[in-house]
Amino acid sequence: MDDAARLRRTVRRCTAVVVTALGLVITALAGSTMSPVGAALSVGALGYLAASFVFVPEWAADDESAADH
Numbered sequence: 001m002d003d004a005a006r007l008r009r010t011v012r013r014c015t016a017v018v019v020t021a022l023g024l025v026i027t028a029l030a031g032s033t034m035s036p037v038g039a040a041l042s043v044g045a046l047g048y049l050a051a052s053f054v055f056v057p058e059w060a061a062d063d064e065s066a067a068d069h
Contacts, residue, residue, distance in 0.1 A: 009052070012048075012052070013049060013052055016045040016048045016049045016052075019042075019044075019045040020041070020042050020045040020046055020049070022038075022041060023037075023038045023039065023040070023041030023043075023045065024038065024042055025038070026038030026041065027039055027042065
């Protein structure tokens with residue numbers, strides 16, 4: 001994987017962390033009622049983060065294993 005692809009992946013993951021935090025803040029500020037927007041943002045961002053760590057593309061896995069040797 002080249003440096004630009006690594007940077008794009010890092011930016012996407014960092015954005016997902018920020019969106020998760022934003023969703024939690026929106027949910028907390030909604031008070032006693034559950035904010036569907038905040039919950040949806042948090043769940044979607046956490047789902048993306050989980051998928052990005054579990055499902056690694058072949059080209060990324062090959063490059064990372066080659067860097068280890």
